[in-house]
Amino acid sequence: MKMKNALSNAYAKLGVMATLGMSSVAFAETGASSTNYLDGLIEKVNVEPIITGIVAVSGTIMGVAVVVMGIKKVARMLNVF
Structure with a gap:
């Protein structure tokens, strides 16, 4: 300690x-x-690199969220049959 x-x-x-x-x-x-x-x-x-990083991270998170939602939608559609 x-x-x-x-x-x-x-x-x-x-x-x-x-x-x-x-x-x-x-x-x-x-x-x-x-x-x-x-x-x-x-x-x-200089805040330009900070803004660029925040935009890149938020874009990545949004992209992952869309992919996960798409996978869930396809899984639900396949479970219907």
């Missing part, structure tokens, strides 16, 4: 440090004249 807690704490600390580092870099690049400090972070985030 100690090892799990140590790994969990290390993971949390690493996440906090990474977030702090990204924020510091974004704030340094935006300059002191910017009033919205999140603009620098928002400009760095």
Whole structure:
């Protein structure tokens, strides 16, 4: 249990440090004249791969659902005879 807690704490600390580092870099690049400090972070985030992944996964799930429904329909039709 100690090892799990140590790994969990290390993971949390690493996440906090990474977030702090990204924020510091974004704030340094935006300059002191910017009033919205999140603009620098928002400009760095690329959401296109995330959207592509979500669309691909949802399309795959829908395709599998249609195939399963078709198999069930054919099975019901064969059981009628």
